[in-house]
Amino acid sequence: MLRLRLLTWDVKDTLLRLRQPVGLSYAAEAQAHGVQVQPEALGQSFRAAYRAQSRRFPNYGRAEGLSSRQWWVDVVKETFRLAGVHEDAVLSLMAENLYRDYCSAHNWELLPEAGETLSWCRQHGLHMGVVSNFDNRLESILVQCNLRHHFHFVLTSEAVGVAKPDPKIFRTALRLGGVLPEQAAHIGDDYSRDYRAAREVGMHSFLLRTPGQSTQPEVPPGHILPTLSHLLAVIEKG
Structure with a gap:
């Protein structure tokens, strides 16, 4: 032994x-706010936004004084922007909801x-x-x-x-x-x-x-x- x-x-x-791909979760959140975006497009834009944020602010931006919450909120907003959603109020609401959802067993x-x-x-x-x-x-x-x-x-x-x-x-x-x-x-x-x-x-x-x-x-x-x-x-x- x-x-x-x-x-x-x-x-x-x-x-x-994850229970389901990120694109599906993000698309469901968008739909709850009356915004239609294809899960595949959101999956692609998430990968791009995540890679860019990780390069710019490694390890959730800890060395630059960012909170991981702000780091993720920025990733979510950029994901939707890359997929063509630009309304600030909706972006903020979706980002906060998704940050909270990924903290749960859901x-x-x-x-x-x-x-x-x-x-x-x-x-x-x-x-x-x-x-x-x-x-x-x-x-x-x-x-x-x-x-x-x-x-x-x-x-x-x-x-x-x-x-x-x-x-x-x-x-x-x-x-x-x-x-x-x-x-x-x-x-x-x-x-x-x-x-x-x-x-x-x-x-x-x-x-x-x-x-x-x-x-x-x-x-x-x-x-x-x-x-x-x-x-x-x-x-x-x-």
Whole structure:
């Protein structure tokens, strides 16, 4: 058995995923205000707005003194502007509503086996924490999705001030867990931000890769999780 004392987890697309594409959620919000916009157009404009905002103000603009709330409100407004909606009053209302909606379980669902896997790990005495490039809404989302009780700590990139793959966020997790790097493992779905970044600070790590997803050739097969439940066998066998 791997001599692990701490597991750290990514959240988005590892434990939780969006119930529906962003374009559909934004289109439904627009329709509630009498504005018709195609979900596909909103999906495209969201990706463009998000990329531009991330380049201009990395990590929710924390270093520039922005709040993550303002950061997201600006992204939502720009998404609708790029899709042809320009009425300021409606933009502000939709942005505030969507910011609030994405803080609730309404827009999030558990990945298959997430709850059972976390319960098994906790019952087997493993301490657990979250290491996520998320804003400060994550605590509330985890509570509403009935996951928060599994974790001893929740680290977001907004709170720490750096985002994965920066080693500081992983070292902060190790300090909070009171363990050496070799006593900890990180689980996530992103090769560079999760798998490789954790290994670079000396932790074990596992890459969640559902069948059909491409995998980096340098990831050994034993480090790949086709489903979350595969982690249990890896820990017991390791």
